[in-house]
C-alpha cells in the first residue's frame with residue numbers, strides 16, 4: 001500500500017501557489033495552451049506538484065492538440081487514482097494523485113494505442129524532473 005500524504009487546507013495554501021491551489025485542491029482547470037508543459041518534449045518524469053509522487057513519464061506523452069499535456073498511461077499502476085466526476089452536469093472521469101488526492105485532470109477514451117486513453121492533465125498539477 002502506498003503511504004498517503006495528507007495536509008490541512010492551510011498547509012496546502014501555504015505550500016502551493018494560488019493558481020496551483022485552485023487546480024490541485026479545488027479541481028480547477030488551467031486555460032488551454034497556457035500551461036508550462038503543454039508543448040514540452042523534454043525527457044523526464046512528471047511528479048505531483050503537491051506531494052512529489054511520480055505520476056507520468058515523458059515516454060508516454062503525446063501531442064493531443066487539446067492545449068493540455070496528455071499521456072496515454074500513468075507511470076505505474078497505482079500512481080493515479082480515478083474518480084467519476086459529475087460536476088457541471090457532465091459525467092467525466094477525474095484523474096487524481098493516488099498519494100495526496102490532488103486533482104490532476106481527466107481521462108478520456110480517445111487516446112492513442114496501446115491504451116486508447118488520454119490522460120488530460122493540468123501543467124499546474126505537475127513538475128518535470130528532467131532525465132539526466
Ligand code: FE
Pocket residue numbers: 048049050051052053097098099100101102
Ligand atoms: Fe500528489
